[in-house]
Amino acid sequence: MSNTTNNTTENKNLELENGEVMNEEIRETTEAAVDELYVPDDYFSEEAPAAEEETAAVAEEAAAPLEPLIQKKPDKKKKKDEDDDMSYHKPIIKRRKPNRSIAGDIFLYIFLILVAMLMFFPIVYAVESALKPLDELYKFPPKIFAQNPTLDNFSDLFVTLSKSWVSFGRYLFNTVFITFAGTAGHLFLASMAAFVLAKYEFPGGKTFFKIVTVAMMFTGYVTGIPNYIIMSKLGMIDTYWSIIIPAFASPMGLFLMKQFMEGLPTSLIEAAKIDGATEWCVFSKIVMPNVKPAWLTLIIFSVQALWNNRASTLIYSEEMKTLPYAMQQIQAGGIARTGEAAAVLVVLMVVPIAIFIFSESQILETMASSGLKD
Amino acid sequence: MSQFLNDYIKVKKHNFRVGVKKARISKNCYLFLAPYAIIFTMFFVMPVVISIFFSFTYYNILEAPRFIGVQNYISLFLEDDIFLISIKNTFMIAILTGPLGYIGSFLFAWLINELPRWVRSVAVVIFYAPSIAGNCYVIFSVFFRGDSYGPVNAFLMNWGFIDTPILFFTNPAWMLPICMIVILWMSLGAGFLSFVAGLQGVDKSQYEAGYMDGIKNRWQELWYITLPNMKPMLMFGAVMSITQAFGVCDVTMALCGYPSTDYAARTIVTHLFDYGFSRFEMGYACSIATILFLIMILCNKAIQSFLSRVGT
Numbered sequence: 001m002s003n004t005t006n007n008t009t010e011n012k013n014l015e016l017e018n019g020e021v022m023n024e025e026i027r028e029t030t031e032a033a034v035d036e037l038y039v040p041d042d043y044f045s046e047e048a049p050a051a052e053e054e055t056a057a058v059a060e061e062a063a064a065p066l067e068p069l070i071q072k073k074p075d076k077k078k079k080k081d082e083d084d085d086m087s088y089h090k091p092i093i094k095r096r097k098p099n100r101s102i103a104g105d106i107f108l109y110i111f112l113i114l115v116a117m118l119m120f121f122p123i124v125y126a127v128e129s130a131l132k133p134l135d136e137l138y139k140f141p142p143k144i145f146a147q148n149p150t151l152d153n154f155s156d157l158f159v160t161l162s163k164s165w166v167s168f169g170r171y172l173f174n175t176v177f178i179t180f181a182g183t184a185g186h187l188f189l190a191s192m193a194a195f196v197l198a199k200y201e202f203p204g205g206k207t208f209f210k211i212v213t214v215a216m217m218f219t220g221y222v223t224g225i226p227n228y229i230i231m232s233k234l235g236m237i238d239t240y241w242s243i244i245i246p247a248f249a250s251p252m253g254l255f256l257m258k259q260f261m262e263g264l265p266t267s268l269i270e271a272a273k274i275d276g277a278t279e280w281c282v283f284s285k286i287v288m289p290n291v292k293p294a295w296l297t298l299i300i301f302s303v304q305a306l307w308n309n310r311a312s313t314l315i316y317s318e319e320m321k322t323l324p325y326a327m328q329q330i331q332a333g334g335i336a337r338t339g340e341a342a343a344v345l346v347v348l349m350v351v352p353i354a355i356f357i358f359s360e361s362q363i364l365e366t367m368a369s370s371g372l373k374d
Numbered sequence: 375m376s377q378f379l380n381d382y383i384k385v386k387k388h389n390f391r392v393g394v395k396k397a398r399i400s401k402n403c404y405l406f407l408a409p410y411a412i413i414f415t416m417f418f419v420m421p422v423v424i425s426i427f428f429s430f431t432y433y434n435i436l437e438a439p440r441f442i443g444v445q446n447y448i449s450l451f452l453e454d455d456i457f458l459i460s461i462k463n464t465f466m467i468a469i470l471t472g473p474l475g476y477i478g479s480f481l482f483a484w485l486i487n488e489l490p491r492w493v494r495s496v497a498v499v500i501f502y503a504p505s506i507a508g509n510c511y512v513i514f515s516v517f518f519r520g521d522s523y524g525p526v527n528a529f530l531m532n533w534g535f536i537d538t539p540i541l542f543f544t545n546p547a548w549m550l551p552i553c554m555i556v557i558l559w560m561s562l563g564a565g566f567l568s569f570v571a572g573l574q575g576v577d578k579s580q581y582e583a584g585y586m587d588g589i590k591n592r593w594q595e596l597w598y599i600t601l602p603n604m605k606p607m608l609m610f611g612a613v614m615s616i617t618q619a620f621g622v623c624d625v626t627m628a629l630c631g632y633p634s635t636d637y638a639a640r641t642i643v644t645h646l647f648d649y650g651f652s653r654f655e656m657g658y659a660c661s662i663a664t665i666l667f668l669i670m671i672l673c674n675k676a677i678q679s680f681l682s683r684v685g686t
Contacts, residue, residue, distance in 0.1 A: 100592065104592070108485055111485075112482075112485055112486065112497070115482070116497060116500045116501065119500055119501055119503075119504060119559065119562075120500050120503070122504070122510065122511075122513050122514065122517070122559065123503060123504065123507060123510060123513075125513055125516075125517065126507075126510055126513040129513070129516060137523075138523050139523070141528045141529070141532050142523055142524070142525045142528050144525065189409050189410045189413070190410060192406045192407075192409065192410065193406065193407045193409075193410035193411065195406060196402075196403040196406040196407050197407070200400055200403045201400075202396060202397060202400035202403045202404070203393040203396055203397050204397075205403070205407075208407070208411065211419065212414070213613065214671065214674075215414070215418045215419070216613055216614075216617065217613055217616055217617045217670045217671075217674065218418070218422070218617075218667070218670070219617060219621035219643070221621065221623055221643045221646065221647060222621070222643065222646070222663050222666055222667070223417075223418065223421035223422070223425070223663070224647075224650065224651075225421075225425065225646075225650040225651075225656055225659050225660060225663065226420065226421035226422075226424035226425045226428070226660065226663075227417060227421050229424065229435075229656070230416065230417065230420060230421065230424070245413060245417070246413070246417040246418075248410070248413050249410055249413035249414035249416075249417055249418060251414070251418065252564070254410065254414075279402045279406070283406070301564075304506055307508075308508050308509070313651060324508070324509075328509075331512070338516075341512075342513075342516075345508070345509065345510055345512060345513060348508035348509060348510075349507040349508045349510045352506040352507070352508065353499075353503050353506060353507060356499065356502065356503075356506060357499055360495055360498060360499065361495070363567065364498070364567065364570060364571045364574070365571070366571075367564075367567045367568045367570070367571035367572070368571035368572060368574060368575045370567075370568040370571070370572075370606075370607065370610050371568070371572060371604075371605070371606020371607045371609065371610055372606050372607075372609035372610040372613065
């Protein structure tokens with residue numbers, strides 16, 4: 001491959017001088033090179049294509065009886081010629097994987113498109129109802145798409161929020177602060193723990209990790225009551241810390257980070273050690289820069305959890321409550337606030353989805369190592 | 375016998391000494407682990423221990439806890455009818471939505487695996503978005519609204535299927551099915567992402583070897599090659615879907631109200647919430663939490679032993 005690219009670049013330089021003629025040459029050389037490349041680039045050796053040809057022949061013969069017999073002979077010859085050509089210019093059908101029928105694929109694609117539409121519909125509907133003016137929200141029969149979309153609901157929402165006793169800015173600050181502090185601390189502490197769990201063997205390490213995987217199953221509500229008791233004993237009720245500090249130790253982040261770090265070559269760490277690096281140095285200068293995709297994954301899971309945190313049980317001062325809490329109060333405002341409630345949904349939904357879209361490839365890279373070995 | 379015991383103790387002692395020595399060598403490891411481990415123990419392990427402890431007491435926060443043995447469990451199963459309803463509801467939701475969501479996650483991850491790259495990333499966003507869309511599920515309360523302005527009722531009335539609107543969230547017959555639909559809609563979560571990523575990582579040469587060995591269709595390919603390769607991800611997905619299936623309460627509380635009509639949408643977690651945060655009977659609530667822990671761990675074990683047989 002590198003050969004051809006070299007050729008083309010060289011030819012390109014010549015092209016500037018000779019124009020049309022060189023252009024022709026380039027095409028020829030590249031085509032030849034591509035053909036050469038394609039021949040060994042087959043999925044399998046002789047057997048499978050032969051089988052496919054056979055099925056094709058059978059299919060043709062099944063269609064053939066309708067045609068007069070005389071035409072059959074030249075037809076076959078023609079087909080043979082085509083076959084000879086095919087070894088060079090492969091038709092699309094041969095590049096397909098075996099075990100895949102066109103009918104099956106088309107059926108699956110239609111099925112997928114239908115399901116995707118069903119899945120996405122509620123989200124579209126939420127956005128549409130946020131754009132509808134109030135009279136359209138209560139129209140019979142209701143329409144799915146807004147007839148004359150407005151942004152009134154959003155501006156109403158901000159008017160309501162700015163008129164509230166605690167200013168909108170404060171709610172926003174609370175949420176952003178909790179999200180930011182919780183995520184930063186979580187990223188730091190979880191990667192430190194994940195580093196030693198993944199790369200060193202020491203007594204208790206494996207057991208600890210097993211406990212972490214079990215703890216992934218427990219939702220916040222289940223541990224809510226004892227958590228409240230612990231918080232009150234520590235005197236952390238009604239402070240930001242009651243939300244932030246438990247978020248540091250969320251098991252999901254440690255789990256993903258540890259699995260991802262196991263993929264790093266151990267020789268990298270050993271080399272650094274031989275060069276005299278301390279453990280801290282290895283962690284901060286070698287391991288952390290190499291697991292950047294996992295950072296993003298941890299960040300998105302943590303942000304998702306904290307951004308939607310209502311903090312309604314552990315924080316009771318109004319000026320420390322979070323944005324989702326304030327938004328839900330508006331949502332609970334009854335029929336007059338239906339439009340604003342829809343706007344709230346959109347505002348709360350946009351942030352996590354946007355973060356996910358921007359970091360999708362890194363997240364998927366991390367999740368590839370998320371498997372649980374027993 | 376005594377000889378055997380002596381040897382056993384000797385080996386144990388030796389192992390312990392080796393462990394201590396190893397621990398001393400890897401002091402730094404403990405230093406690295408310590409900050410996370412302390413917080414984790416405090417807020418994730420201690421709560422479990424504490425709730426097991428309080429489940430044997432009567433505790434209402436104001437008075438000191440009073441030890442009452444297994445009285446809480448006895449009254450849970452023999453006297454508390456609502457708890458039995460909540461167990462029934464939780465199991466119905468878990469049994470229907472858990473496996474369906476799990477299989478669905480895998481199925482869609484598998485189906486979109488062969489799409490071209492950019493189509494795949496769009497598809498991942500579309501399928502994954504519902505589970506991260508904040509409290510977007512509230513939109514279903516508009517969708518299934520009990521008056522004739524709700525789209526579903528309006529549609530049914532317009533076409534003459536019904537003449538009075540169905541009260542979807544106040545009629546016990548409709549509450550659970552609709553909640554299940556909503557939960558299924560949200561069930562393509564972290565497990566789904568793990569499957570998508572894992573399928574990309576399956577070694578392609580194994581498929582080629584499979585074709586040579588006579589694998590005929592995509593189902594055989596799935597069963598003999600893909601699934602065994604995906605086992606670790608399947609395990610992870612199982613943990614995720616158990617969490618989701620048994621932890622249901624946000625959706626039912628937001629849609630059907632709290633408390634719901636006839637307790638028809640009450641789940642274990644809602645019941646726990648009721649006793650813990652409304653009635654402040656902490657001991658009782660802790661016994662509910664303990665039962666939930668047990669159910670989850672047993673379920674996890676069952677699924678693990680089931681998954682170890684996949685692809686054989």
